[in-house]
Amino acid sequence: MIHTKESMRFRLPQKSGPERDAELLEQYRTEKDLRVLGRLYARYMDLVYGLCLKYLKNEEKASDAVMEIFEVLVQKALQHEIREFKPWLYVLAKNHCLMLLRKSGKLQEQTFDPAVMYSLSPEHLSEDSDAETREAQLKRLEACIERLPDEQRHCIRLFYLENLSYKTIAGQEKLDLGSVRSHIQNGRRNLRNCMES
Amino acid sequence: MKTPKEGNDLLRQWLEGWANRFGENRLDEAASRDPFLAEALEGYRSLASKDHEETLHVLNKRLGRRSRPSISWSTGWRVAAALAVLVVVAWAVWRVSDPFGQSDSLAQDTAPLTKTQPAPQEPASSEALEEETKTAPPIASKAKKARPVKPAPAPIPSEGPVKILDLPTAFKEEAQPKASRQEEASEYRTTASRGEPPVPAAVALADPLAGKVTDEQGRPLSNVEVGWENLRIATRSDANGNFLIPQDSDSKTLVFRQNGKTTSFTPQQASPFTVVLGNQASPPEAMARSMAKSVSPESAKTALAVHTPAPEGGFPRF
Numbered sequence: 001m002i003h004t005k006e007s008m009r010f011r012l013p014q015k016s017g018p019e020r021d022a023e024l025l026e027q028y029r030t031e032k033d034l035r036v037l038g039r040l041y042a043r044y045m046d047l048v049y050g051l052c053l054k055y056l057k058n059e060e061k062a063s064d065a066v067m068e069i070f071e072v073l074v075q076k077a078l079q080h081e082i083r084e085f086k087p088w089l090y091v092l093a094k095n096h097c098l099m100l101l102r103k104s105g106k107l108q109e110q111t112f113d114p115a116v117m118y119s120l121s122p123e124h125l126s127e128d129s130d131a132e133t134r135e136a137q138l139k140r141l142e143a144c145i146e147r148l149p150d151e152q153r154h155c156i157r158l159f160y161l162e163n164l165s166y167k168t169i170a171g172q173e174k175l176d177l178g179s180v181r182s183h184i185q186n187g188r189r190n191l192r193n194c195m196e197s
Numbered sequence: 198m199k200t201p202k203e204g205n206d207l208l209r210q211w212l213e214g215w216a217n218r219f220g221e222n223r224l225d226e227a228a229s230r231d232p233f234l235a236e237a238l239e240g241y242r243s244l245a246s247k248d249h250e251e252t253l254h255v256l257n258k259r260l261g262r263r264s265r266p267s268i269s270w271s272t273g274w275r276v277a278a279a280l281a282v283l284v285v286v287a288w289a290v291w292r293v294s295d296p297f298g299q300s301d302s303l304a305q306d307t308a309p310l311t312k313t314q315p316a317p318q319e320p321a322s323s324e325a326l327e328e329e330t331k332t333a334p335p336i337a338s339k340a341k342k343a344r345p346v347k348p349a350p351a352p353i354p355s356e357g358p359v360k361i362l363d364l365p366t367a368f369k370e371e372a373q374p375k376a377s378r379q380e381e382a383s384e385y386r387t388t389a390s391r392g393e394p395p396v397p398a399a400v401a402l403a404d405p406l407a408g409k410v411t412d413e414q415g416r417p418l419s420n421v422e423v424g425w426e427n428l429r430i431a432t433r434s435d436a437n438g439n440f441l442i443p444q445d446s447d448s449k450t451l452v453f454r455q456n457g458k459t460t461s462f463t464p465q466q467a468s469p470f471t472v473v474l475g476n477q478a479s480p481p482e483a484m485a486r487s488m489a490k491s492v493s494p495e496s497a498k499t500a501l502a503v504h505t506p507a508p509e510g511g512f513p514r515f
Contacts, residue, residue: 033266034263034264034265034266035264035265035266037264038260038261038263038264039264041260042257042260043205044205045253045256045257045260046205046208046209046212046237046253047205047208047233047234047237048237049237049240049249049252049253049256050208050236050237050238050239050240050241050249051233051236051237051240052240053237053240053241053243053244053249054236054237054239054240054243055240057243057244059244059247059252062240062252063252063255063256063259066256067256067259067260067263070260070263086233087233089233090232090233094236159217159218160218163217163218163219164217165214165215165216165217165220166211166214166215166216166217167213167214167215168217170214176248177214177248177250178245178246178247178248178249179246180214181214181245181246182245182246185242185245186245
């Protein structure tokens, strides 16, 4: 049996959702058992860490912020009436990150980058165009793909044309997952720039 | 294969690398409806080349450690209080079951003359004790305050000369029935406060053996040399044949000697006991020499205040 990181992770029971969150929260408020709150927080730790990465742009700072937010949660979960845990945690985590940025004097207006947010899919490219325009766009896209650096082009083809997952591409190309993700993401940005030029 | 429906599961699938372009599209769609997921995804994509799974794994372990129950301060205080109570109870039980400690403390409490008739000057023994207390380390002083000193055995020099202990005046009088240890100690304090020759504390606190020496016709014999076989401690019987000798942990046999008559006797039970002095082989010459040498007027000044009067009907004969 292969023990992946996923299998070692301390996961919650399959039953999830607002009701289950509320149960865990109520149990924590009653018993004040940190293990219960830890189980609840672990469910959203991926989201909290990603959020902290977005604002702090540093893995170590983001990791520390995730633990700091848990410490805040330990107190505030007892003090506040929480109806929906996930939105409440989102606000708590975001405010904590903004507070850290304010303290460090690095608070800037966050700009939303659609190129980062949306994947390159036919739906995004030709939502309101006719078949002819769509055909022209696809040809142009093919030309742009050819102009990409080799690694990006290769990964983009495997991901979008052959529908392979990141992990499969990484195994096939003998690259680490981060590199594959990075090549696909950069290739996608370059393609968008190419298509808009 | 499980079909992830929620944004959390889609994100997890994406982080683990199992998402293909369709999975990524679904994740983006979910992110468009969930600002928390959208911002998190933006964060991951801003550092796409990093191994986020490794970091999340470490974070998960940190969270597990933090969530582990630990001994709180209140629990710690409870444990400390319980231990303190346990120590106090154990000390009290030990204290009650210790007859020497109890008798000593009672003896101090029941010393009537020291309270009603304070001596103009402190006896030498008190001075010695005070001096000893001053020179003792602070911790030892505290220990003495916390618990009365357990009577130590008489200080016995390992190779020193034989110490001759003469009997006190009170011992020369008619023997009285033995009372409790408290009365013995009280008598000792009383004697000391009267200004009589002080008794070395260690000797006074020892648990001496009392006995009587008679001849073969049962008449008491006075001035009989009584000593332990190892020659370290010796004394003499008084006019009534009574004697009192501190116990010696290194020797079990007493030797009695007078005018060439010698008798050895091994006490088998608590004093008092009676010994008949008869004709036996002489003790070792060293014993005789040491005993003769040690019997001097100076040594006779030391009086032993503690005495063990014979019970009514006389001492049991062995």
